[in-house]
Amino acid sequence: xxxxxxxxxxxxxxxxxxxxxxxxxxxxxxxxxxxxxxxxxxxxxxxxxxxxxxxxxxxxxxxxxxxxxxxxxxxxxxxxxxxxxxxxxxxxxxxxxxxxxxxxxxxxxxxxxxxxxxxxxxxxxxxxxxxxxxxxxxxxxxxxxxxxxxxxxxxxxxxxxxxxxxxxxxxxxxxxxxxxxxxxxxxxxxxxxxxxxxxxxxxxxxxxxxxxxxxxxxxxxxxxxxxxxxxxxxxxxxxxxxxxxxxxxxxxxxxxxxxxxxxxxxxxxxxxxxxxxxxxxxxxxxxxxxxxxxxxxxxxxxxxxxxxxxxxxxxxxxxxxxxxxxx
Ligand code: KG4
Ligand code: ZN
Numbered sequence: 001x002x003x004x005x006x007x008x009x010x011x012x013x014x015x016x017x018x019x020x021x022x023x024x025x026x027x028x029x030x031x032x033x034x035x036x037x038x039x040x041x042x043x044x045x046x047x048x049x050x051x052x053x054x055x056x057x058x059x060x061x062x063x064x065x066x067x068x069x070x071x072x073x074x075x076x077x078x079x080x081x082x083x084x085x086x087x088x089x090x091x092x093x094x095x096x097x098x099x100x101x102x103x104x105x106x107x108x109x110x111x112x113x114x115x116x117x118x119x120x121x122x123x124x125x126x127x128x129x130x131x132x133x134x135x136x137x138x139x140x141x142x143x144x145x146x147x148x149x150x151x152x153x154x155x156x157x158x159x160x161x162x163x164x165x166x167x168x169x170x171x172x173x174x175x176x177x178x179x180x181x182x183x184x185x186x187x188x189x190x191x192x193x194x195x196x197x198x199x200x201x202x203x204x205x206x207x208x209x210x211x212x213x214x215x216x217x218x219x220x221x222x223x224x225x226x227x228x229x230x231x232x233x234x235x236x237x238x239x240x241x242x243x244x245x246x247x248x249x250x251x252x253x254x255x256x257x258x259x260x261x262x263x264x265x266x267x268x269x270x271x272x273x274x275x276x277x278x279x280x281x282x283x284x285x286x287x288x289x290x291x292x293x294x295x296x297x298x299x300x301x302x303x304x305x306x307x308x309x310x311x312x313x314x315x316x317x318x319x320x321x322x323x324x325x326x327x
Contacts, residue, residue, distance in 0.1 A: 001074045001307070004062070004098075005300025006055075008091030009083025009111050010137065011035075011042045013054040016296035017066045017073070020304055024121070026065035027290075027297050030054040037177045041167065048086035055094050062296075070102055077303025080108035080313070081320045082138065088319035096313060105312040107303045108319075112139060113151060113326045114298040118287040119259040121301050126285050131255040133246045135270075136262030137163035137178075140207045140242075142249055143326070149305060151326045154249055155205035162238060162264045165209040169216050169234050173227045183231045184267050190232030195219045197237040205249055212237060239273040247277050259285045265292040 002025075007014040016027035032050050036042045063069065078095035080088060092108075099106035116132040128150070132143045140157040160168065163180055170179025175186065197215045200208040216234050219225055225233075242260075250258050260274060266289045274284040291297055 001304065002068065002072050003300040003303045003307075004059075004073050004076045005109075005296040005298070005303060006076065006078040006091045006095050007111075007114075007294050007296045007299045008051040008055070008087050008094075009079045010087060010294060011047050011050075012294040013051045013058060014294060014296040014299075015055070015058045015062050016300045017062050017068065018297065018300035018304055024297050024300070025068070026062040027295065028058045028061045028065070029290075029295060030058060033178060040171055040177055042084070044084045044086055047084055048090050051087055051090040055090065059094075059098075070098075073102060073104060075104055075303055075307060076106045077109045077299045077306075078106060078313075079111045079114065079299055080317075082111055085320060092313075092319040096315060096317075099313070100315060107306055107311065108313050108317065108321060109299050109302045109306070110326045111294075112141065112143075113149070114302040115261040116143065116145065116151070116259065117302045117305060118261050118291040118295070118298040119285045121291060121297060122288060123285050126257060126259060129255060130257035130259055130285075131246065131250045131253065133242065133258065133260045134262045135162040135242065135260065135264035137161060137167065139262065140209070142205070142246060144253055144255070149309075153326075154253075155207065155245060157207040157209060158201075159208050159210040160213060162207075162209060162242065163262065165213050165238065166264065168213055169231075172213075172217055173220055173230055175227075175231075178263075180264055180267060183235055184269065186228050187232035187235045187269065188228075190226065190228030190230070192232040192236035194229035195225055195233035197233055199237060199241045199244065202244070205245055207241065207245065209238070209241075212241075235267070235269050239267075239270045242270060243273050243277045246274075247282075250282070256282050257285065258282070259287075261287055261292060263293045
């Protein structure tokens with residue numbers, strides 16, 4: 001079967017075509033990062049308008065790359081939650097219009113379940129049970145996936161998400177948006193032990209990053225530390241926090257396979273920290289960089305996995321209609 005995936009939950013317009021026999025046939029993403037960077041963060045209304053401008057041309061490009069026609073598409077998957085409501089509306093409206101005109105079903109896809117499934121696209125051996133850590137701009141969630149497509153939320157952030165804290169710390173020390181890549185780059189020139197920063201709620205499974213952010217701000221305000229040292233120390237403490245809590249839960253649940261997904265999973269330091277934390281028999285799976293950040297591939301693939309549940313979008317269905325499969 002051929003699935004079209006549409007992702008517009010934040011500032012990437014991303015479409016992909018997935019074939020259940022041949023894998024990803026085409027993928028195109030238009031990032032709005034440059035447009036939003038001058039505002040220091042994503043402006044929701046600007047994001048919605050730019051999705052409208054890009055969707056149709058990206059769809060046509062995916063068709064020509066894959067050599068397919070519209071009539072070859074069997075089903076459409078579209079991100080319907082969570083995300084910026086206006087941005088979601090654009091993707092959902094496009095998907096429902098296309099689905100209706102082609103007479104094919106549209107599946108509402110939860111963005112988080114798609115991030116989790118992204119690692120499966122490239123790692124065939126990654127089968128449940130496994131533990132999934134999502135670290136993105138909006139989420140820091142740990143799920144237990146005991147069987148296929150069954151997600152149990154075990155821990156989450158009580159305040160900022162990991163990506164959000166990268167973005168806010170970057171803004172604080174005068175780096176651009178998005179902050180994650182900028183912090184990672186600058187941290188290479190810094191001493192990660194220079195600034196002593198706290199791991200919040202060490203004994204709790206849930207995360208909290210707002211105290212860490214304030215600690216970086218306080219250290220910055222002393223004027224005693226270079227920006228590179230602040231970036232390196234912040235990145236190290238974030239990595240330690242993520243590894244400590246994720247591996248502790250994995251061991252408690254006896255999970256040997258762990259997947260780490262979402263934009264922050266692009267971070268090389270965090271990837272290495274997880275790899276080093278694995279003991280005998282444990283393995284951490286990361287999607288490739290392109291599949292960590294928001295992408296249509298994971299939405300198309302998720303649609304193929306959820307297809308048999310036959311929970312299709314009714315024509316009157318709206319973005320953000322809740323989905324029971326993920327909390
Ligand atoms: O998954 P994603 O593309 O969008 C959301 O669903 O939120 O994640 C975006 C987040 C941003 O906060 C960005 O700063 C962060 O991922 N990010 C990184 C890196 N690349 C992107 N954080 C740390 N290091 C990176 N290399
Ligand atoms: Zn995302």
